[in-house]
């Protein structure tokens with residue numbers, strides 16, 4: 001990026017924060033003649049205030065505020081394929097004596113031919129780890145309830161979409177499956193999967209229960225699948241009666257951990273669930289499983305089967321860690337330049353504590369002639385996804401970022417990670433988990449890596465020492481004025 005355009009780019013990104021709360025229906029999946037999307041055309045220019053919308057404009061101060069819905073959407077937008085894990089699934093059956101089925105191929109599931117075609121059309125050759133067990137359970141007769149937890153990207157969405165499409169009767173022109181998602185954008189992403197997988201099953205129709213999609217009073221929906229956010233879904237079931245909840249066969253609650261982070265969503269979801277018939281299949285999915293999610297899950301899903309897939313552990317074993325002593329941010333920048341002068345760095349990620357520092361550093365690096373990408377929390381999710389994709393494609397060689405953006409993002413080819421500021425939590429204590437996540441690698445990309453920590457005060461030295469103690473892995477001192485010494489770290 002040219003130096004001149006930097007200030008402009010940063011300004012644009014800051015300005016983007018202003019509009020972050022407003023949504024546009026431009027992302028609405030186009031009607032493709034297969035699975036219809038029944039968002040009214042009159043709503044295309046509307047900016048619905050989707051409940052649980054990802055970002056609040058007032059959060060700009062708190063740069064690193066975790067925003068689960070935005071993070072989850074970002075992950076979906078940038079994901080190019082399935083996350084493979086070597087861990088085994090843990091299964092807890094409602095009836096421990098009943099046989100546990102697991103499939104190694106989609107054929108074994110005896111899917112409708114149109115759906116099998118849809119699955120293969122998406123490029124899936126065989127079920128993912130979680131799908132191997134979850135699919136037979138979800139497709140069993142009589143229907144089984146399921147609570148499933150596995151990290152993002154392991155194939156949960158594809159699994160429940162296949163279950164919904166398998167269970168609907170296209171001859172019945174009324175809603176039979178409800179799927180609730182925490183935000184409008186996440187609902188649209190799931191809708192896209194339904195469209196893709198249902199490509200050869202055009203009789204099945206889909207409608208979005210999202211604010212801004214205003215239907216005529218008194219109308220009854222004819223689409224078999226309704227996907228939306230909890231508030232609108234509840235209104236459509238109770239207040240407006242567009243949906244007859246008694247006819248629902250499958251109820252899916254997606255991203256339960258994100259859902260409970262939003263005020264009101266839990267209650268709304270429970271109220272929807274109470275309107276459904278006893279024999280309705282209840283399915284709940286979550287990427288994480290803390291106590292609060294579990295409590296919620298149990299209220300939504302009676303007599304559940306439970307499937308859990310542990311996250312792949314990250315490790316520092318293959319990482320060489322160094323620290324550099326400096327006195328100011330200018331010195332840190334100089335140290336960085338020295339490192340760049342001494343070793344060839346294909347691609348690096350640099351983490352800063354605030355977006356102000358990130359913006360400043362990106363500008364300085366750019367002035368030095370580096371191709372820099374800047375990622376910071378106030379950017380819209382779509383903008384962030386675009387930046388990450390460009391970086392992944394190697395269009396920029398340095399990615400400067402604040403914490404919030406980098407969580408859950410794997411950029412496999414990055415060999416050097418620089419902590420321009422060490423990660424701390426809001427109380428100023430070392431944030432070990434973030435440190436591990438920034439520089440650690442999972443077994444999947446066991447490549448060797450290099451991590452350099454910039455230390456500029458007694459406090460940051462203390463943080464570094466505590467991180468070192470926590471992981472019980474030595475962080476070596478690096479003198480960045482000594483070119484020979486820097487060269488050695490690359491060997």
Ligand SMILES: Nc1ncnc2c1ncn2[C@@H]1O[C@H](COP(=O)(O)OP(=O)(O)OP(=O)(O)O)[C@@H](O)[C@H]1O
Nearest residue numbers: 081082124125126127128152153154155156157158
């Ligand atoms: N059996 C499969 N074979 C190959 N690719 C798959 C398979 N199942 C899913 N995928 C792909 O893997 C990616 C992740 O799948 P999916 O979105 O279903 O995961 P998820 O666990 O729901 O994650 P998230 O909650 O982040 O969406 C998607 O790109 C999807 O198309």
